[in-house]
Amino acid sequence: MGMDTDTDFIELDDVEKVFDVRRRTGFLRSERREVRAVDGISFRVPRGEMVGYIGPNGAGKSTTIKMLTGILTPSGGRLRVAGIDPSRERTRLAHRIGVVFGQRTTLWWDLPLRDSYRLVHRMYRIPDARYRENLDRCVELLDLGELLDVPVRQLSLGQRMRGDIAAALLHDPEVLYLDEPTIGLDVVSKAKVRGFLRDLNAERGTTVLLTTHDLTDIEQLCRRVMVIDHGRLMYDGALAGLHEIGASERTLVVDLERELPAIRLESEPSVRTVKVEGPRQWLAFPASGSAAPLVARIAAEYPLVDLSVREPDIEAVIARMYASAGSS
Numbered sequence: 001m002g003m004d005t006d007t008d009f010i011e012l013d014d015v016e017k018v019f020d021v022r023r024r025t026g027f028l029r030s031e032r033r034e035v036r037a038v039d040g041i042s043f044r045v046p047r048g049e050m051v052g053y054i055g056p057n058g059a060g061k062s063t064t065i066k067m068l069t070g071i072l073t074p075s076g077g078r079l080r081v082a083g084i085d086p087s088r089e090r091t092r093l094a095h096r097i098g099v100v101f102g103q104r105t106t107l108w109w110d111l112p113l114r115d116s117y118r119l120v121h122r123m124y125r126i127p128d129a130r131y132r133e134n135l136d137r138c139v140e141l142l143d144l145g146e147l148l149d150v151p152v153r154q155l156s157l158g159q160r161m162r163g164d165i166a167a168a169l170l171h172d173p174e175v176l177y178l179d180e181p182t183i184g185l186d187v188v189s190k191a192k193v194r195g196f197l198r199d200l201n202a203e204r205g206t207t208v209l210l211t212t213h214d215l216t217d218i219e220q221l222c223r224r225v226m227v228i229d230h231g232r233l234m235y236d237g238a239l240a241g242l243h244e245i246g247a248s249e250r251t252l253v254v255d256l257e258r259e260l261p262a263i264r265l266e267s268e269p270s271v272r273t274v275k276v277e278g279p280r281q282w283l284a285f286p287a288s289g290s291a292a293p294l295v296a297r298i299a300a301e302y303p304l305v306d307l308s309v310r311e312p313d314i315e316a317v318i319a320r321m322y323a324s325a326g327s328s
């Protein structure tokens with residue numbers, strides 16, 4: 001275990017996962033089809049990094065995570081986590097990774113949290129002192145004190161999620177895979193979970209791979225983000241880079257005195273009205289240009305009440321990335 005496992009802590013080289021799907025096409029007839037859920041992905045994650053892994057539904061995120069835990073065996077390519085081939089040594093790897101799926105719990109539904117944790121304690125053969133120390137820490141930082149004796153099924157979604165995160169951390173994993181850890185949570189619970197993950201990463205150096213549809217999670221937690229679509233890596237880099245990709249257009253939000261047909265400016269052909277909602281209209285214009293002449297023209301030709309300029313947000317940027325990938 002030298003430098004290599006630290007810089008290439010998670011290692012994927014041209015990893016593929018192909019599913020054979022049978023589809024019924026008629027009575028007694030079916031056809032076989034290949035679904036390339038992951039289609040040749042390569043990346044490295046150094047120890048201690050917190051990386052966002054994002055993409056639209058069906059992009060291949062869960063399939064990647066399942067291969068990283070050893071639940072699924074890759075159809076091709078090479079994959080290592082902490083130097084371990086996950087599907088070959090799933091049990092050995094299990095002692096070094098933690099997994100949290102936002103959509104389903106790994107806790108025992110009818111048991112109080114405390115009992116679930118005791119089972120985890122035994123399953124992973126965690127030394128007693130270590131277990132107590134980790135449990136105390138999680139209880140304090142995740143605010144679980146009052147919840148320990150409540151059966152899991154009686155917990156709110158946010159409480160359960162915090163309970164799940166604690167369960168995944170009791171055995172001191174070096175890597176944490178989080179699949180939608182803030183899905184369905186209210187604002188306060190989201191903030192709590194994010195704060196906890198940030199501290200965990202900073203204090204313990206836990207490597208985190210985070211899948212989410214909530215880009216605020218990424219904004220607040222990850223400096224690096226990977227975007228996957230159709231099983232391929234579309235982007236791997238700083239979050240700021242995603243902004244740049246989309247910086248080609250800004251939006252002018254115009255409030256008129258009354259509802260009018262979409263604004264059209266003969267003198268500004270590069271401006272498009274992208275949305276009309278009552279007296280409010282949204283106009284997209286090139287970021288390289290100035291908004292001032294545009295504003296002057298609109299004021300001259302339309303009954304203008306108010307306006308504001310909006311910078312592109314990453315949601316829009318990613319949507320556009322997908323749109324351009326789909327049309328190529």
Ligand SMILES: Nc1ncnc2c1ncn2[C@@H]1O[C@H](COP(=O)(O)OP(=O)(O)OP(=O)(O)O)[C@@H](O)[C@H]1O
Nearest residue numbers: 019021035037055056057058059060061062063064
């Ligand atoms: N066991 C399976 N058998 C057949 N096809 C599968 C299987 N698991 C996933 N797929 C297909 O592989 C593709 C990728 O699925 P995957 O669940 O990895 O996407 P995802 O990015 O996690 O999506 P979501 O955000 O909706 O969870 C999809 O087309 C999916 O239908």
